[in-house]
Amino acid sequence: MLLCCRACRTMFSRLWGRGVRLLSAPEATAATAFQSPTPLPPTWNPDNRQDHTIPFPFSGASGMRAVMVEVIPLNIRPFTMAPWLFSSSQPRDYSLPNSSWSSEMQKLYEHYNNMCEVDTEGGNKVKGAWRRLPSYNSCLEYVTGGQGGSKVLQQEARLFTRNIEEQGAGFEYVVFMKKHEKTCICVFQPGHLLEGPPGYVHGGAIATMIDSVTGTHATYLSGLIMTANLTINYRSPIPLGSVVLVHSSLDKVEGRKAFISCQVTSSDGSKLHTEATGLFLKVDVRHLLGA
Numbered sequence: 001m002l003l004c005c006r007a008c009r010t011m012f013s014r015l016w017g018r019g020v021r022l023l024s025a026p027e028a029t030a031a032t033a034f035q036s037p038t039p040l041p042p043t044w045n046p047d048n049r050q051d052h053t054i055p056f057p058f059s060g061a062s063g064m065r066a067v068m069v070e071v072i073p074l075n076i077r078p079f080t081m082a083p084w085l086f087s088s089s090q091p092r093d094y095s096l097p098n099s100s101w102s103s104e105m106q107k108l109y110e111h112y113n114n115m116c117e118v119d120t121e122g123g124n125k126v127k128g129a130w131r132r133l134p135s136y137n138s139c140l141e142y143v144t145g146g147q148g149g150s151k152v153l154q155q156e157a158r159l160f161t162r163n164i165e166e167q168g169a170g171f172e173y174v175v176f177m178k179k180h181e182k183t184c185i186c187v188f189q190p191g192h193l194l195e196g197p198p199g200y201v202h203g204g205a206i207a208t209m210i211d212s213v214t215g216t217h218a219t220y221l222s223g224l225i226m227t228a229n230l231t232i233n234y235r236s237p238i239p240l241g242s243v244v245l246v247h248s249s250l251d252k253v254e255g256r257k258a259f260i261s262c263q264v265t266s267s268d269g270s271k272l273h274t275e276a277t278g279l280f281l282k283v284d285v286r287h288l289l290g291a
């Protein structure tokens with residue numbers, strides 16, 4: 001990475017002190033070859049941080065004040081990559097239980113969580129068919145472009161579904177993904193700020209959840225995606241404060257396209273609330289930059 005502008009320097013300053021360290025001069029020499037002098041940890045997650053090394057030589061020869069930084073690729077996927085790298089404080093994982101969750105929501109959470117892969121004390125993983133997807137209110141402070149063309153880090157940007165601070169008032173949800181990434185399930189408890197018809201959830205809020213769950217699913221499948229098409233049929237209203245399941249399943253992948261189906265049902269699966277199909281297109285990051 002060439003630290004050539006304010007945005008780059010801001011990003012690097014946020015990396016500093018967060019599992020990143022400067023190298024000694026001999027170590028830094030290795031950076032000119034753009035190679036990692038220290039082995040990567042086998043896995044990484046925000047709850048179990050380990051030091052990562054970023055070579056940091058100054059490019060003094062040219063007299064430029066720019067700095068070359070090699071960012072070591074982490075063994076994780078885009079968008080789960082490390083929200084804390086871009087954030088000024090330890091992020092909250094919104095997909096963990098909080099006091100606003102009803103006993104039914106908690107029970108369903110435990111049901112799926114008990115089927116997830118877990119780390120044992122010996123460092124081994126116990127196999128489970130599911131994994132819980134963490135969820136942050138700022139998965140990246142996106143570098144934006146488009147018509148506005150500001151192309152700066154939008155530090156104030158927040159994920160739409162995670163920007164209501166009052167617990168239980170908005171979108172309370174947790175997404176689990178089944179191994180092999182063909183299926184996701186979301187346990188969703190819509191709060192009182194999502195009202196549409198009296199006592200029921202707004203259709204736009206339902207669409208938001210469908211887009212979020214299927215979009216997250218597509219992101220895990222394909223990396224950076226955009227929703228190209230979402231077709232929704234509302235079959236029966238969803239009471240505010242109830243707990244519903246959002247089922248997302250991959251129909252097919254054709255090149256850059258992922259076709260995903262979705263059903264929103266009551267928590268016992270007996271009642272169909274909403275059906276949807278979505279088309280997600282894998283995009284290059286330059287698409288978001290408006291290039």
Ligand SMILES: CCCCCCCCCCCCCC(=O)SCCNC(=O)CCNC(=O)[C@H](O)C(C)(C)COP(=O)(O)OP(=O)(O)OC[C@H]1O[C@@H](n2cnc3c(N)ncnc32)[C@H](O)[C@@H]1OP(=O)(O)O
Nearest residue numbers: 078079080139211212215216219220226227228229281283
């Ligand atoms: C890791 C987990 C963490 C997750 C964190 C995030 C959580 C939250 C997740 C929230 C997620 C929220 C996510 C959001 O909310 S994303 C926000 C809502 N979506 C948008 O704003 C997208 C706006 N549209 C575009 O940017 C472009 O049009 C896209 C990128 C979609 C395509 O432009 P691009 O220039 O790239 O492609 P192309 O035009 O050459 O077309 C290529 C092919 O695709 C076919 N096609 C295109 N459009 C449609 C269509 N509408 N129906 C049917 N087909 C369509 C087309 O015919 C062609 O087919 P073929 O001729 O090749 O066969």
